[in-house]
Amino acid sequence: MKKKIIIILGIILILVFILFSIQSINRYLAFKKYKDIGYNRKQIELIYQNISIEDRKILLENKHLNCLDKMLLSDSYIKSNFVHYIDYINNNSIEEEKIEDVLLLVNQGIINPYSDSLIKIVKEPYFIKNRLERYLNYLDSNSTKKISKVIQLVNCNLDIENNLRKTDVSKGPLMLVNSLYFLDKGYTTDLVIMEEGYSNYSDSKLNREAYEHFKNLVNDAEILGYHIRNNSSYRSYYQQEELYNQYLRDYGINYTKKYVSKPGYSEHQTGYSLDVGVDKRYASSKFQDTKEFLWMKDNSYKYGFILRYTQEGQEIFGYGYEPWHYRYVGVEAATYIYEHNITFEEYYGYFVEK
Ligand SMILES: [Zn+2]
Known part of the structure; x- marks a missing residue:
């Protein structure tokens, strides 16, 4: 009887050990994957803390992101928008110093191609999101106008002629x-x-x-x-x-x-x-x-x-x-x-x- 108990306990112990080993190996392999892409230990910790398991797969499919720490540590970072940030960065070849702009745009659901004018428009105090296309169109044909003027005129519907x-x-x-x-x-x-x-x-x-x-x-x-x-x-x-x-x-x-x-x-x-x-x-x-x-x-x-x-x-x-x-x-x-x-x-x- 005693022997049996010892054998069962032994098996359980071995199983726990195997499970633990598998987990450690998995963890090590994942860790290595991030390392291979070029992320250091501190960055990998940030990844585990701030990116969901699902989204981490997307990160692994991408090449190394210089702006990753900056993005994850920003006050504007929203975990559930991660995939959209990555998409925007990839589609617009965004440099590191522009990451705050990406967060600002994506958080508002804006997917227009990145440009200095776009970001200036979005940062204007009287910016109205559903008029974005009109601001951009108006600016296109009035490129010498200041951005604040463009916002002002479009908000007053003066970009449309004879629009009674x-x-x-x-x-x-x-x-x-x-x-x-x-x-x-x-x-x-x-x-x-x-x-x-x-x-x-x-x-x-x-x-x-x-x-x-x-x-x-x-x-x-x-x-x-x-x-x-x-x-x-x-x-x-x-x-x-x-x-x-x-x-x-x-x-x-x-x-x-x-x-x-x-x-x-x-x-x-x-x-x-x-x-x-x-x-x-x-x-x-x-x-x-x-x-x-x-x-x-x-x-x-x-x-x-x-x-x-x-x-x-x-x-x-x-x-x-x-x-x-x-x-x-x-x-x-x-x-x-x-x-x-x-x-x-x-x-x-x-x-x-x-
Ligand atoms: Zn009067």
């Missing part, structure tokens, strides 16, 4: 109306008549939400000694049509095109825009010379209003600089636009339309 589109009015105060985005004749919004003390003209109308904010703005400014009033707010499609034709008769096509929108393309039709002045009936064009202008420029965002047609943004919105024209977009959007000094078109392209 109906405004998405469901966006409410964030709807975009400009020389590309238009409103229907029949568009309506919740309009209220502005009270005396807020407007230089009776029967001026504004969207209810925008008006509540405008009243707060006027009241707060008044306490500080600034007398801000509305000069022109909501205009219907037909009123805009009349105004446009009148300007055309009085000033000619060039001036009219720069300062007056065609009917349907005026922000005043949204009910969220107004031209401001002071408490006397000066023309809005003189507003820039007032202390109220300086106050509005730096404080209106707190009430949800932005200086819509800035000096710098003329290429984007296609109109001239209008220091008097303000647009209600809500406090959150207005604050962002003010702090980042971008146009509403750029904000819309990146945050609303995207």
Whole structure:
């Protein structure tokens, strides 16, 4: 009996030893394979820690990767993307110092051929992934343009000529109306008549939400000694049509095109825009010379209003600089636009339309 137990134990021991030996041999062989490709002990440890068993086979099928440690130790490395990194490296003959770029591209699912422009585009703060092909196409035909400009113009849909589109009015105060985005004749919004003390003209109308904010703005400014009033707010499609034709008769096509929108393309039709002045009936064009202008420029965002047609943004919105024209977009959007000094078109392209 005792003998039997000893024999069984002996067999078990031998089996364990054989198993252990096989494992060690396998491990040694695998280790040797990595060594043969050119990886050192430290790198092999990294491979075991950071690459799944399945993916290690792919590594063994490839020639030695100079950038392997750099890749595996990077904060951007994602284990499940390993095969895609290898594919991208192989397809683009990537050098060691570009490995962070590969991680950035692959992590976003981008497989376009590697180029300096591609990586610059992807690193831009307002890069939108599903517009990548459009950025690249636009850059192709406008190679002297800065990458940030390309991003800006494409985000505002200015890479497509005469691409008119109906405004998405469901966006409410964030709807975009400009020389590309238009409103229907029949568009309506919740309009209220502005009270005396807020407007230089009776029967001026504004969207209810925008008006509540405008009243707060006027009241707060008044306490500080600034007398801000509305000069022109909501205009219907037909009123805009009349105004446009009148300007055309009085000033000619060039001036009219720069300062007056065609009917349907005026922000005043949204009910969220107004031209401001002071408490006397000066023309809005003189507003820039007032202390109220300086106050509005730096404080209106707190009430949800932005200086819509800035000096710098003329290429984007296609109109001239209008220091008097303000647009209600809500406090959150207005604050962002003010702090980042971008146009509403750029904000819309990146945050609303995207
Ligand atoms: Zn205006």
